[in-house]
Amino acid sequence: xxxxxxxxxxxxxxxxxxxxxxxxxxxxxxxxxxxxxxxxxxxxxxxxxxxxxxxxxxxxxxxxxxxxxxxxxxxxxxxxxxxxxxxxxxxxxxxxxxxxxxxxxxxxxxxxxxxxxxxxxxxxxxxxxxxxxxxxxxxxxxxxxxxxxxxxxxxxxxxxxxxxxxxxxxxxxxxxxxxxxxxxxxxxxxxxxxxxxxxxxxxxxxxxxxxxxxxxxxxxxxxxxxxxxxxxxxxxxxxxxxxxxxxxxxxxxxxxxxxxxxxxxxxxxxxxxxxxxxxxxxxxxxxxxxxxxxxxxxxxxxxxxxxxxxxxxxxxxxxxxxxxxxxxxxxxxxxxxxxxxxxxxxxxxxxxxxxxxxxxxxxxxxxxxxxxxxxxxxxxxxxxxxxxxxxxxxxxxxxxxxxxxxxxxxxxxxxxxxxxxxxxxxxxxxxxxxxxxxxxxxxxxxxxxxxxxxxxxxxxxxxxxxxxxxxxxxxxxxxxxxxxxxxxxxxxxxxxxxxxxxxxxxxxxxxxxxxxxxxxxxxxx
Amino acid sequence: xxxxxxxxxxxxxxxxxxxxxxxxxxxxxxxxxxxxxxxxxxxxxxxxxxxxxxxxxxxxxxxxxxxxxxxxxxxx
Numbered sequence: 001x002x003x004x005x006x007x008x009x010x011x012x013x014x015x016x017x018x019x020x021x022x023x024x025x026x027x028x029x030x031x032x033x034x035x036x037x038x039x040x041x042x043x044x045x046x047x048x049x050x051x052x053x054x055x056x057x058x059x060x061x062x063x064x065x066x067x068x069x070x071x072x073x074x075x076x077x078x079x080x081x082x083x084x085x086x087x088x089x090x091x092x093x094x095x096x097x098x099x100x101x102x103x104x105x106x107x108x109x110x111x112x113x114x115x116x117x118x119x120x121x122x123x124x125x126x127x128x129x130x131x132x133x134x135x136x137x138x139x140x141x142x143x144x145x146x147x148x149x150x151x152x153x154x155x156x157x158x159x160x161x162x163x164x165x166x167x168x169x170x171x172x173x174x175x176x177x178x179x180x181x182x183x184x185x186x187x188x189x190x191x192x193x194x195x196x197x198x199x200x201x202x203x204x205x206x207x208x209x210x211x212x213x214x215x216x217x218x219x220x221x222x223x224x225x226x227x228x229x230x231x232x233x234x235x236x237x238x239x240x241x242x243x244x245x246x247x248x249x250x251x252x253x254x255x256x257x258x259x260x261x262x263x264x265x266x267x268x269x270x271x272x273x274x275x276x277x278x279x280x281x282x283x284x285x286x287x288x289x290x291x292x293x294x295x296x297x298x299x300x301x302x303x304x305x306x307x308x309x310x311x312x313x314x315x316x317x318x319x320x321x322x323x324x325x326x327x328x329x330x331x332x333x334x335x336x337x338x339x340x341x342x343x344x345x346x347x348x349x350x351x352x353x354x355x356x357x358x359x360x361x362x363x364x365x366x367x368x369x370x371x372x373x374x375x376x377x378x379x380x381x382x383x384x385x386x387x388x389x390x391x392x393x394x395x396x397x398x399x400x401x402x403x404x405x406x407x408x409x410x411x412x413x414x415x416x417x418x419x420x421x422x423x424x425x426x427x428x429x430x431x432x433x434x435x436x437x438x439x440x441x442x443x444x445x446x447x448x449x450x451x452x453x454x455x456x457x458x459x460x461x462x463x464x465x466x467x468x469x470x471x472x473x474x475x476x477x478x479x480x481x482x483x484x485x486x487x488x489x490x491x492x493x494x495x496x497x498x499x500x501x502x503x504x505x506x507x508x509x510x511x512x513x514x515x516x517x518x519x520x521x522x523x524x525x
Numbered sequence: 526x527x528x529x530x531x532x533x534x535x536x537x538x539x540x541x542x543x544x545x546x547x548x549x550x551x552x553x554x555x556x557x558x559x560x561x562x563x564x565x566x567x568x569x570x571x572x573x574x575x576x577x578x579x580x581x582x583x584x585x586x587x588x589x590x591x592x593x594x595x596x597x598x599x600x601x
Contacts, residue, residue: 088600316560
């Protein structure tokens with residue numbers, strides 16, 4: 001059930017009416033029932049997978065908390081009789097027990113994700129290398145499995161780290177895993193951020209409803225007016241790559257960057273807006289990423305909840321694990337301090353980007369995409385002293401034109417790496433980017449070439465205006481909530497904006513609300 | 526504390542680590558810096574900082590970081 005389908009809008013309306021009609025203490029139960037109905041709509045048999053993750057994580061986390069409570073009680077009771085060494089040994093033995101539960105649960109759930117998502121990728125590589133004819137398994141992927149698995153594993157690791165105790169109520173935990181607005185494409189929430197707002201009773205508040213609907217409409221506008229329109233041109237450009245080289249690849253970079261931004265941020269706007277209508281506050285996933293001045297900043301501002309997930313649960317644990325510290329010490333002895341201290345950071349970064357690539361999809365395109373990100377990050381890090389010298393020598397830091405240069409450089413660099421998403425394989429992606437420098441066909445931009453991509457002149461006009469509106473809203477958002485600013489305007493101005501937004505969504509939407517064929521790009525991850 | 530301040534100044538000579546208490550909040554230290562600090566602490570103090578201790582409160586100031594090192598040494 002796509003967010004942009006009539007059936008979803010009907011489902012949402014029924015949920016909304018029931019939510020504020022049932023007794024407040026039952027609201028979270030209604031959300032759970034709704035979330036499971038929504039999930040079952042994608043295929044009733046898929047419920048088994050989300051249930052397995054829910055039950056295994058809930059039970060393991062509870063066992064971990066029990067062991068931690070036992071430990072605290074024992075240490076309190078025997079405070080006087082145990083010496084430091086005995087306490088240390090006891091803590092180590094209890095830690096080992098919690099670790100067993102944590103590892104078993106991770107192995108089960110990540111193993112399940114890996115089998116479903118990567119089996120065919122492994123088979124295709126085996127067939128390619130050894131010229132075998134192994135048949136593909138063609139497993140159907142349960143909706144949102146990458147998102148809900150990561151969210152659940154984050155919870156498990158937090159409980160293991162004793163950040164908070166496990167949730168006792170299995171049904172409440174099931175809602176955390178399956179909450180319908182976010183189960184398809186995130187944001188990947190943290191239990192301690194979401195649980196309070198998810199389970200507490202909510203009264204009907206005009207502000208939540210109004211702000212939530214505004215955010216939903218803004219998301220629909222981005223998705224239907226901009227992303228789905230650009231999708232037509234991007235599909236034309238990448239489906240016959242031999243025909244569209246040189247300047248057309250520049251268009252792919254530009255169009256796909258804007259399409260993905262409008263699609264993913266639009267989807268997240270709809271998600272956060274829906275949650276707000278129910279009084280639930282979800283984490284923000286973007287902070288004007290296209291204003292980033294370097295790649296590290298870009299990744300702090302794009303898909304924030306995924307970035308922080310990888311940082312907290314993969315990058316840090318790998319960087320500081322005992323074998324990494326030993327490797328760092330050894331590297332210092334062999335290569336000297338300067339190189340030795342880089343070893344854990346760069347090795348962990350490489351692992352994170354390899355995993356991030358794999359998380360996005362089972363293909364070499366995504367793995368190479370991840371490793372290119374890693375490469376650019378390492379090069380930027382190594383060139384940092386050189387940049388600092390340059391900035392000091394020419395006093396360019398903070399200058400508007402230099403900021404603009406840095407922003408554009410980051411935008412095009414990230415865009416060039418990102419086109420690995422759209423071309424069918426890695427060599428083709430590299431060939432296409434290379435053709436920008438070898439195919440001199442810039443004149444085709446002005447002799448009707450762009451009119452063959454499936455879009456008309458009014459479409460381009462809508463796209464330019466739509467992109468300018470997105471830019472204006474982004475700029476306005478730098479100094480505070482755009483909806484707060486709008487709320488402060490006189491009633492006629494406010495309603496004119498609402499009216500134009502809704503009308504443009506209905507009239508200018510590439511296919512209009514209810515059109516089912518173009519799913520959100522991140523749904524497939 | 527002197528050794529810790531030297532580690533920090535080696536990363537960002539321009540920062541006054543004796544007074545600054547928003548090292549993470551103000552994004553002065555990034556994740557690369559934090560890992561470098563942890564490996565240097567491991568070498569200097571023979572203390573392993575576990576991943577669960579990598580939270581802003583422990584890295585926002587030199588003093589907080591030193592308290593963490595002392596606490597971990599004590600637990601050892």
